[in-house]
Amino acid sequence: MALTVSQVAEIAGVSVRTLHHYDEIGLLRPSGRSAAGYRLYNDADLARLQQVMFFRELEIPLQEIRRALSDPEFDIAAALRMQRQLLSEKAARLHALLSAVDAALARLGNEEPMTREEMIQMFDGFDPSAYEAEVEQRWGQSEAYQESKRRTARYTKQDWQQIKSEAEATFARLADLMTAGVAPDAPEAMDAAEAHRQHIDRWFYPCSHAFHRGLGRLYVDDPRFTANIDKTRPGLAAYAAAAFAANADRAKPPA
Amino acid sequence: MALTVSQVAEIAGVSVRTLHHYDEIGLLRPSGRSAAGYRLYNDADLARLQQVMFFRELEIPLQEIRRALSDPEFDIAAALRMQRQLLSEKAARLHALLSAVDAALARLGNEEPMTREEMIQMFDGFDPSAYEAEVEQRWGQSEAYQESKRRTARYTKQDWQQIKSEAEATFARLADLMTAGVAPDAPEAMDAAEAHRQHIDRWFYPCSHAFHRGLGRLYVDDPRFTANIDKTRPGLAAYAAAAFAANADRAKPPA
DNA sequence: ATAGCCCCTCACGTCGCGTGAGGGTCAAGC
DNA sequence: GCTTGACCCTCACGCGACGTGAGGGGCTAT
Numbered sequence: 153m154a155l156t157v158s159q160v161a162e163i164a165g166v167s168v169r170t171l172h173h174y175d176e177i178g179l180l181r182p183s184g185r186s187a188a189g190y191r192l193y194n195d196a197d198l199a200r201l202q203q204v205m206f207f208r209e210l211e212i213p214l215q216e217i218r219r220a221l222s223d224p225e226f227d228i229a230a231a232l233r234m235q236r237q238l239l240s241e242k243a244a245r246l247h248a249l250l251s252a253v254d255a256a257l258a259r260l261g262n263e264e265p266m267t268r269e270e271m272i273q274m275f276d277g278f279d280p281s282a283y284e285a286e287v288e289q290r291w292g293q294s295e296a297y298q299e300s301k302r303r304t305a306r307y308t309k310q311d312w313q314q315i316k317s318e319a320e321a322t323f324a325r326l327a328d329l330m331t332a333g334v335a336p337d338a339p340e341a342m343d344a345a346e347a348h349r350q351h352i353d354r355w356f357y358p359c360s361h362a363f364h365r366g367l368g369r370l371y372v373d374d375p376r377f378t379a380n381i382d383k384t385r386p387g388l389a390a391y392a393a394a395a396f397a398a399n400a401d402r403a404k405p406p407a
Numbered sequence: 408m409a410l411t412v413s414q415v416a417e418i419a420g421v422s423v424r425t426l427h428h429y430d431e432i433g434l435l436r437p438s439g440r441s442a443a444g445y446r447l448y449n450d451a452d453l454a455r456l457q458q459v460m461f462f463r464e465l466e467i468p469l470q471e472i473r474r475a476l477s478d479p480e481f482d483i484a485a486a487l488r489m490q491r492q493l494l495s496e497k498a499a500r501l502h503a504l505l506s507a508v509d510a511a512l513a514r515l516g517n518e519e520p521m522t523r524e525e526m527i528q529m530f531d532g533f534d535p536s537a538y539e540a541e542v543e544q545r546w547g548q549s550e551a552y553q554e555s556k557r558r559t560a561r562y563t564k565q566d567w568q569q570i571k572s573e574a575e576a577t578f579a580r581l582a583d584l585m586t587a588g589v590a591p592d593a594p595e596a597m598d599a600a601e602a603h604r605q606h607i608d609r610w611f612y613p614c615s616h617a618f619h620r621g622l623g624r625l626y627v628d629d630p631r632f633t634a635n636i637d638k639t640r641p642g643l644a645a646y647a648a649a650a651f652a653a654n655a656d657r658a659k660p661p662a
Numbered sequence: 663a664t665a666g667c668c669c670c671t672c673a674c675g676t677c678g679c680g681t682g683a684g685g686g687t688c689a690a691g692c
Numbered sequence: 693g694c695t696t697g698a699c700c701c702t703c704a705c706g707c708g709a710c711g712t713g714a715g716g717g718g719c720t721a722t
Contacts, residue, residue, distance in 0.1 A: 424680065428679055468677075469678075
């Protein structure tokens with residue numbers, strides 16, 4: 153019943169070198185050796201290899217796998233949850249990439265052999281250079297800002313169009329409410345604020361209610377934002393800020 | 408307008424070391440140096456960095472990116488298609504992993520602290536040991552077989568259920584056509600054959616029309632396959648083989 | 663006894679950087 | 693004019709999970 157390296161390798165679909173490696177780092181030591189020093193694996197070794205491969209497939213570092221398998225107290229659930237989180241982020245990133253590639257291919261299909269410059273256009277569908285430096289100062293190295301930069305770098309032109317129209321829609325909704333004389337802490341206004349928060353959360357960075365309230369303040373404090381927003385309707389920036397704050401209070405009432 | 412490493416790093420969201428590295432390997436050499444030897448990047452350099460980051464995000468090796476950017480004849484479309492394929496496979500794999508993790512977590516939530524052995528069960532939802540040796544002989548070390556082994560090792564129990572029901576559906580479709588007296592080279596039969604081919608292609612290995620034809624032959628030549636398929640309806644294996652061949656001819660007519 | 667395939671142990675290579683070590687540069691404040 | 697601190701430079705080793713020989717022994721069959 154004792155199997156040699158190549159047999160185990162074949163069964164498990166890994167390379168011989170991989171088995172050597174796992175032996176070296178103490179992740180999977182064969183239970184026996186032949187007289188000539190050949191590694192000999194029994195059923196228990198195979199079972200352990202299965203476990204190793206499971207965790208490896210989840211992209212858990214080998215060292216951690218080793219610890220996990222040796223520690224009977226190891227919290228598998230916690231590890232799985234962490235890993236799940238990591239995997240779903242990776243998946244989301246992959247989907248964004250796929251649509252970026254599709255967009256690129258679509259263009260390639262239609263017209264002339266798209267230049268590389270055109271391709272890049274997809275990636276700077278908006279012009280960050282004007283605001284970027286100052287935004288940086290205000291938001292500093294905040295997590296949110298970093299995350300936003302990471303995310304936005306990946307959006308395609310199509311994405312940007314959708315983002316823009318969505319953003320306009322939420323502000324239009326707020327503008328209508330304002331014109332109708334609805335108070336910014338009315339439920340409808342708060343709902344519109346919430347829609348905006350989710351928009352940010354979806355497209356830019358994880359946006360808590362508290363953070364959203366801060367964003368509202370920025371809209372009135374920073375003349376560039378104020379000017380841009382008040383183009384839709386004068387006073388909208390202040391109205392939006394009040395609605396954001398009310399919505400934040402609704403979610404987590406002030407102490 | 409000339410930027411130093413840290414400025415470029417900040418803008419692009421990469422590390423200084425990364426820029427050093429890209430310089431070292433000739434992927435992105437700054438267009439200038441200051442008197443003191445500082446790297447100085449201009450707008451063209453930034454543009455090139457954008458391109459590099461685009462391809463890098465697609466997980467293309469840096470060396471290939473370098474070649475791509477230096478070769479004006481480089482077929483971007485082909486590269487994108489290849490990369491798309493690769494990415495979508497990765498995404499599929501990730502989703503399988505996610506559901507595997509979810510399944511594991513679900514069990515963990517309910518019952519006793521699930522044993523590792525239970526966890527592994529997910530991974531051998533089917534029993535390949537019975538056929539494996541012989542299949543190996545027939546298909547030998549073929550690329551397809553290796554690829555299939557690699558892929559199938561990763562499917563979860565859920566996946567297998569879906570695969571199984573999909574497979575049954577395609578064979579049921581063929582069985583219906585056969586009973587209805589439709590010729591195996593009729594369009595409907597060829598469409599059903601094509602559905603089966605895509606099923607294989609999706610779940611097991613890249614399955615060309617030619618390869619699919621060979622698969623059909625295997626279904627009639629190998630009594631184990633024949634018996635299993637003819638359980639649904641006697642003669643179905645032969646009918647399927649004929650339909651596969653017809654479908655292959657349709658895709659690429661015989662010389 | 664020879665051939666051919668298996669096995670072993672070093673040990674260096676790969677990729678995309680991270681992370682110092684050791685030292686020069688530059689603008690600002692004292 | 694000198695120090696401070698934030699930049700910049702060039703080596704050069706480290707990492708993670710193996711790949712890929714090199715050099716040598718073992719096993720089995722003809």
